[in-house]
Amino acid sequence: NAGVTQTPKFQVLKTGQSMTLQCAQDMNHNSMYWYRQDPGMGLRLIYYSASEGTTDKGEVPNGYNVSRLNKREFSLRLESAAPSQTSVYFCASSVLSGGPDEQYFGPGTRLTVT
Amino acid sequence: GNSVTQMEGPVTLSEEAFLTINCTYTATGYPSLFWYVQYPGEGLQLLLKATKADDKGSNKGFEATYRKETTSFHLEKGSVQVSDSAVYFCALFWSGGSEKLVFGKGTKLTVNP
Numbered sequence: 001n002a003g004v005t006q007t008p009k010f011q012v013l014k015t016g017q018s019m020t021l022q023c024a025q026d027m028n029h030n031s032m033y034w035y036r037q038d039p040g041m042g043l044r045l046i047y048y049s050a051s052e053g054t055t056d057k058g059e060v061p062n063g064y065n066v067s068r069l070n071k072r073e074f075s076l077r078l079e080s081a082a083p084s085q086t087s088v089y090f091c092a093s094s095v096l097s098g099g100p101d102e103q104y105f106g107p108g109t110r111l112t113v114t
Numbered sequence: 115g116n117s118v119t120q121m122e123g124p125v126t127l128s129e130e131a132f133l134t135i136n137c138t139y140t141a142t143g144y145p146s147l148f149w150y151v152q153y154p155g156e157g158l159q160l161l162l163k164a165t166k167a168d169d170k171g172s173n174k175g176f177e178a179t180y181r182k183e184t185t186s187f188h189l190e191k192g193s194v195q196v197s198d199s200a201v202y203f204c205a206l207f208w209s210g211g212s213e214k215l216v217f218g219k220g221t222k223l224t225v226n227p
Contacts, residue, residue, distance in 0.1 A: 004157070033214075042203060042219040043158070058214065090157055100146030100165055100207040103215060105157030 001026050004106035006091050012112045013081040021076040021109050023091030031094045032074035033058075033103065034066060036087040043090065049074055050096075081113045116141045118204050120218035127194055127225050135189040135221045137178075137204035145208035147171075147180055147187040148215070152201045161189075161202070194225045 007022045025032065030051045035043040045058030049068040063085060065077045074093075078085060088110050092103040121136040139145065146165040150158040162171030167182035176191045187204060204218040 040219055042217040044217075045214055048214065092157075100148075100163065100209070102160045102163070103158075105159065107155075107157050 003027065004091055004093055004104050006089075006106040006109050008109060009107070010110050012114065013078075014114055015082060017081050018077065018079050019081065019111075020078075021089055021091075021111075022073070023075065023106060024073045025091075025093040025104070026072065027093060027104065028071070029093035029095050029104070030071070031096060032068065033092040033094075034064075034074070034076045035090045035092065036060065036085075037090060037108075038087050046076065046089075081111075083113045085111065086113045087111060116145065116206060116208055116216050118206055118216055118218035120202075120204050120221050122221070123201075124222040124224060127223070129196055129225055129227050130193045131225075133189070133191040133194045133198075133223070135202055135204075135223070137187045137189065137218060139185050139187065139204075139206050141185075141206055141208050143208055144182070145206040147178070148205040148207070149176070149178055149187070149189050150203040150205060150217075152203065152220070154200070158203060194223075196225050196227055199223055199225045 004025045033048040034046040047066040049055045052071045088108045091106040094101040094103045117140045148163045149161040151161045152158045162173040164171040164180035170179045178189045201220045201222045203220045205215045
């Protein structure tokens with residue numbers, strides 16, 4: 001099992017450009033999440049998907065959109081990148097969202113917006 | 115709302131020293147509590163958890179006890195190793211609220227040989 005995989009690992013964008021971060025899990029988990037990690041801020045939830053076909057906003061959704069393509073894949077899109085979106089982005093998955101299940105994290109995508 | 119407060123880092127220790135990283139929480143109800151660890155260049159992974167008061171979570175020599183009376187979940191290890199150098203995150207989950215993990219800001223630990 002590869003667990004949770006993310007692509008790309010690194011990305012540099014110019015302000016106003018768009019891009020999609022890809023995430024896939026092979027653990028047959030129902031729930032998937034996107035977080036951003038900034039120095040001194042911990043992890044903040046951007047969007048999550050409790051199950052295939054559903055998505056909900058987290059703490060910091062502005063400037064992002066998501067798609068739960070199928071049970072395995074959950075993508076994060078930046079339509080018009082801004083320097084404030086420079087961050088490390090983590091995808092995670094868990095069996096269920098409605099319980100204290102362990103979340104499994106991908107290795108992250110380091111995004112720089114200039 | 116629910117929140118987690120961790121001690122400020124960074125923390126620097128010598129090998130075999132005793133480690134404590136403080137974590138307190140604010141929550142309505144009785145959350146489940148977690149410690150996640152992030153090694154350099156990697157994603158987070160679960161270190162240990164406790165789901166009810168007085169439970170002790172343990173893993174890899176690390177321990178934390180869920181203290182309802184002090185709303186705390188401090189992480190301890192009796193003898194740290196260089197390989198324990200990482201960022202440690204305290205987190206809570208409460209099913210009666212947003213049903214999502216709430217993370218503290220993280221504490222960076224460096225262990226020197």
